[in-house]
Amino acid sequence: MKVVIQRCKEGKVSVNNKKVNQIKKGFVILVGIAKDDTEKDINYLVNKILKLRVFDDENRIMNKSIMDIKGEILSISQFTLQAITKDGNRPSYINAMSGDEALKLYELFNIKLNQYIKTYPGVFGGDMLLDIQNDGPVTIIIDSKNK
Numbered sequence: 001m002k003v004v005i006q007r008c009k010e011g012k013v014s015v016n017n018k019k020v021n022q023i024k025k026g027f028v029i030l031v032g033i034a035k036d037d038t039e040k041d042i043n044y045l046v047n048k049i050l051k052l053r054v055f056d057d058e059n060r061i062m063n064k065s066i067m068d069i070k071g072e073i074l075s076i077s078q079f080t081l082q083a084i085t086k087d088g089n090r091p092s093y094i095n096a097m098s099g100d101e102a103l104k105l106y107e108l109f110n111i112k113l114n115q116y117i118k119t120y121p122g123v124f125g126g127d128m129l130l131d132i133q134n135d136g137p138v139t140i141i142i143d144s145k146n147k
Contacts, residue, residue, distance in 0.1 A: 032081025
């Protein structure tokens, strides 16, 4: 399971010109689920995300977590994070989990995050438009297979 975490001042997701969800300060997280991912991958990532210290403290040092600042999360499913680009120019998505199975894990990921911090989903499988005010910019990539 791969996530791209973007620290933001604001994030919004829309589908067909209609706002689906919006957050203020926090994380916009792009979530790519692989065919061999399990709840263990989710647990690992949730723990890392909640404890990731990338928000400034009083001394302008990245030393606070999203929990410390009482931020929010906008969680966006993105199977293209599982792209294989090794051969040729057309990415292969053979490593991405199939839709129904991936939806279950994506929902579980959001439920587990939401137990600790307000988490808003995108539209799984939807043609989404993201508007992200990346703060910093700070962007962190975490792969649950690289522990």
